[in-house]
Amino acid sequence: MKKILALILCLAMVFALAACGEKPAAETKGEENGAAAGSVYWLNFKPESDEVLQKVAELYTSKTGVPVKVVTAASGTYSQTLTSEMDKSSAPTLFVVGTQAGVKDWADYALDLTGTPIAQELNTDAYNLYDENGKLVSIGYCYECYGIIVNPDLLEKAGHSLDEIKNFETLKAVAEDIHARAEELGFDAFSSSDMDPSSSWRFTGHMANLEYFYEERDAGGWTECPATLTGAYMDNFKNLYDLCINNSLTDPKDLATGGHDAENEFKTGKAVFFVNGSWEYGAVSEAVPNATMIPYYCGVEGEEKAGLNCGTENCWAINGKASEADQKATMDFLVWCVTDPEASRMLVDSFGVMPYTHAAESTNGFLAAANEYSNNGCYVMDWATNYQPNVDDYRAALVSALNAYNADQSAENWATVVTAFVDGWATQYQNANG
């Protein structure tokens, strides 16, 4: 009996070891190809783009035979995934460095893109990121805009029109009127401003930008993260934020844990305004074909000339520590992405717009609105929010302070929000740089 047992155990082990040792045939083949001609490994950070990128990768492989692997980090875990992937022997050859904080962390691992074929395809330098030595660490592959998405049809139903809204005062009048008559109209002014992680970035990341932007403008533009903020425009942030939470479908007290699905509220015609960005166009335009976007009006002088918040966190960086063959394969792939009509069409439809000379034209209505504002001489509110130091910690504290304020809109609670917003910046700057 024992002998049989021993025999069975031995066999089981031999099989287990054999299974470990043997490499699937296909994999080995891929590696051989990779060693000869290089391969591409793109660590993507936008889960919503994953499907398209997989198709583009497949298309490229079928045309050229160069293997392209696209891996998408789960929502909100990009930096963790990048950190662990870069440590592996087959590290990503192409990754995303979208903020000045990212440049600080990853500049040493990125190839200097100055003068490279992909940089020559760009039609603007506006979305490129440089480190302090002037090295071109990453280049924008698309840009986006955010503001307040409006349903003009509902606005008219309520007896107002888009032309009425020119600044904060007029926006406030319209929103408060709709909110007051919400029951009679069957819809409300703003969709819910949930504070759970799937939604809070619309306020701690995007709406907060109005404060940073005007501060940046007063300072004559930022080139690196400022050590401190003045908080000069906190009242303006409060204006718009208060308007948003107090004239909405959801009681501000119920926002902390979320679960209201603002996008759906907007799509089903329950709300006129929806704070979000150009990437929502695909999701929203089917249900609300006339949807358009207006700027963050917040009571700043001269804001009649404000435009949308345009910028990007989508910037390609090539791994400078990858093998030369892989770097070249990656560069060829990128150039193909922005020049091939079929590929760039697919990418543009997913990303909105790509700032490259030979890329396909954009069909995104919100980005068209952004262009219209610029053409009418309005100023673009750039993404000063990208400078947020220790962004996750900074925003988490802001969410906590806003939760307390939503539950009880007292002066004290607002003072805590200001502390988290202004002093929190200085603290996190020290943590990141001290």
Place this chain on the structure above:
Amino acid sequence: MNKQSPLRRFWKTPLRRWAWLFLGPVTAAFAIGFVWPFLQGIWLSFCKFKLIKDAKFVGFSNYAKALTDPSFMHSFWYTALFALVSLVLINVLAFAVALALTQGIRGSNLFRTVFFMPNLIGGIVLGYIWSMIFDGILSRYGTSILMETKYGFWGLIILMCWQQIGYMMIIYIAGLQAVPGDMLEAAKIDGANKWQTLFRVTIPNVMPSITICTFLGLTNGFKLFDQNLALTAGQPFLIQADGSSIKTTEMLALNIYNTFYTSNSASQGTAQAKAVLFFILVAGLGLAQLAFTRKREVQQ
């Protein structure tokens, strides 16, 4: 036969001759999956690094930073309090349920299954489910589990009780069923009442179960992560006047995770140092507790 040396006897037994072959894979897996990462982790706690392959030795500065970090100290005391309260509540309730379900009432098996089931659900899912349940109640009072530290604390206690009681109950039931019937009978004949039987006969006999359950309860309490992350993620924060913040419901494991990933790039070493301190703490507590309760076990 008996005069052979033990070593020769060892090699004469055919199955034993192959001991190394059977131990090999497990030893290798243990070395690759535990020993090596553990040693590397200790080494990294003395380094400054962004990627592991670029680690630079910096001595004890990571430990100095970890020990002077107010958020780490806060999460330590918070975790200690949580572990203590949950340890007592879970074990008392699990023992009570186990006692009730060994009295031979009808449907005992069904009850056991149902009580055990929460343990089969993953921590993250449980955290989100319970945050919905708590908010369903708290929103009636215009508040939320994220608004008050005490809600977060007791919420997590309730969640952990709900999840763990069934598991501990199974261990206690096994212990209770092993209490010798003749002892119980002897106690009855000697005129012991129910409380006396419980405290003088039953509990001393289930001490091995109590040992294992307190060990599990204590280490579970200290190592808790998923439920903490999903239920409150450290909210509400105490925003200090200087703009820094203390996450009032953040436990040790979550604090280490947050230090590693969401703070600045130089903090990975500090997080690693915290993790080593955390290991020493949990291992020390576990061993001390084992030694303490072992003494109270009786031989049957």
